[in-house]
Amino acid sequence: MKGLDPEIYDIVCVSPRNHMVFTPLLASTCVGTLEFRSVAEPIARIQPAISREPGSYFFLSNCTGISADKHMVHCETVTEGEQALDPWSFTVSYDKLVIALGAQPTTFGIHGVKEHAIFLREVHHAQEIRRKLLLNLMLSDVPGISEEEKRRLLHCVVVVGGGPTGVEFSGELRDFITRDVRQRYAHVKDYVHVTLIEANEILSSFDVRLRNYATKQLTKSGVRLVRGTVKDVQDQNIILNDGSEVPYGLLVWSTGVGPSPLIHALDLPKAPGGGRIGVDEWLRVPSVQDIFSIGDCSGFVESTGRQTLPALAQVAEREGKYLAHLLNKIGKAGGGRANSGKDIDFGEPFVYKHLGSMASVGSYKALVDLRQSKETKGISLAGFISWFIWRSAYLTRVVSWRNRIYVAINWATTLVFGRDISRI
């Protein structure tokens, strides 16, 4: 949306939330290293046309379906929080449609995950984790609680699926415990424990040296690593496949993402395996007119011979930039209307070049892997310098100057004053 030219197109955004979440820094907000608003970017700031131009709009709604033949999107408003108003449906006609619905956390059909675990994808997830963590810290200090209950309440369990989010959250949690809990919850500090459950290997996309470093670093800082598969989640216990019970007070579920039910339901071509929307080399959905798809919800169709790209922010960002440029080009060449522009030269297809992966592991340490893929050679490093690169890189990726300032100030005040522990 940022790159689209509002002089060429009227831009309409349909979304149930009015902001973009800078997910790579979301884990830091759970313990107060960063504030929630520092990682949320209002869409109206990303593309000001939607709130200014007469034909451009932001609709706070869910998309419920697409009629590709009629060039029409079906929507339903989100009225949660306004009890005097029931949600209503409406349709939006389009000339060009970009489907960028993202993905949703996967539960592998395990019973109890949705009810008892907290995901880490949206700001309200981070808010819930922070509120619960502080609640448990305070409740375990109140008279009348048993030793066993205290241990359970202060046991934070993170179930990870190889991605950096769960590992980064564990690291942040350890930093919070090492510094802030010791100072602010001295009575219960010895009861707080962090366990990380992983079926295979943590950070499987990183090279083996970095993986070992992360394992060593996490273990040293007190995170217990458990190799296991979750069978069932109950309100106070996790049951693993080997039958063992793990009592928990806070359960964060971070095992990767998959397509949402809407993506499954859409009558559009799919990418091989996994059910993502299929696109060609120009990010067009084949066999229909004027529909494009980018980000975690799309993958290449079989005929392209390309592999589906990983569900990463840098993939989505690069695809978005490419597509904005392409759409502007189509519009300028007179193909901006529905069912037009078939003869326009689309130019170079989209090519993704992986810049590398990063993950922080707490205690001012991080991993930086600059290989283009798992098979190729390249630079990889771990430690304090990596941590500095991690912070600097993300600071430059934060979308607006306002939030860049706030992220820097949050980091500075956390260093000087510690993390904020007020439960609001």
Add this chain to the structure above:
Amino acid sequence: MKGLDPEIYDIVCVSPRNHMVFTPLLASTCVGTLEFRSVAEPIARIQPAISREPGSYFFLSNCTGISADKHMVHCETVTEGEQALDPWSFTVSYDKLVIALGAQPTTFGIHGVKEHAIFLREVHHAQEIRRKLLLNLMLSDVPGISEEEKRRLLHCVVVVGGGPTGVEFSGELRDFITRDVRQRYAHVKDYVHVTLIEANEILSSFDVRLRNYATKQLTKSGVRLVRGTVKDVQDQNIILNDGSEVPYGLLVWSTGVGPSPLIHALDLPKAPGGGRIGVDEWLRVPSVQDIFSIGDCSGFVESTGRQTLPALAQVAEREGKYLAHLLNKIGKAGGGRANSGKDIDFGEPFVYKHLGSMASVGSYKALVDLRQSKETKGISLAGFISWFIWRSAYLTRVVSWRNRIYVAINWATTLVFGRDISRI
């Protein structure tokens, strides 16, 4: 709590929230001029002993009763947000007890206020107002909404009871509309209206010249002032005493405060009228041992011949400082234990000297009234300089350096980038 000497006393705080709200700046957080955390101060930072010392504690609980004869407080934990745990009761024994329960908003028994209006006392109230305001702005821009419904949704009504909170909120709301809504919600900007309903006069505690200035300033900036009494509140309409209906999208209720049900229920002497806990000149509750009371929940008993002080932050703050000093003195003189210290000289009684009142009215304007009471003469001013005094004065009153920095930075970024409009 801040002034108590942890070397003399073990300090135990029983409270359902773990932070203090700097209420004078709460109105600014509703529209994003300030962030919520900038006005919330964790209690563990105000008095670090509660999280560090072996005998000092913070208990996240409500007080449910007091047994003055047994020197015992009855409590019940607050477990909201932890579904695997039911609240439980416990008791805390004390040597000295300070009742500082504050007050709660008054509804005058008007039907529907609790269900449909939002108060402005806690951070979660401000969060609710901000979420609802942004929701209404966005919903009114979605296709399928009628003109009438749009007008209703964007009608913000503030019912005030003479205090500055409602007036300051109206001013903030106008500033938000003038600057941010025009930029970010240009499609609906002409539908947004603010109405202030007041039974008598706004800012009745200020001198007549300042009152007139405030009225003129608010009217000029587009706030509609309505003289009226609310009879009934329905989910979309307010019914006034004259029978007229006022449709609203957001209703903020700010008609002052009164004692909470617990204060009413406590078997302790009361101050004349209003049901506050009665105290003597040394803020002791007469006829019982070792109980003191300060802030909005207490007033002088009849025998002192003193008038009950207004429910203001500066009264509570001064009483708190005085009492901390007195309790330290009693403790040092060996009277810190229960039922001891009867023969100790309490020294000078508490004397309240009013420093003045301030209220901002939006558009960089404020009122400053430095008279000691309504009857005496003194300096009073209004305008930009007052606004500057208002901001400077509150900045020095914010409790911690951390929040002082954040308040200043919030003000600066609001000036440069505008208010944050992400609905998280």
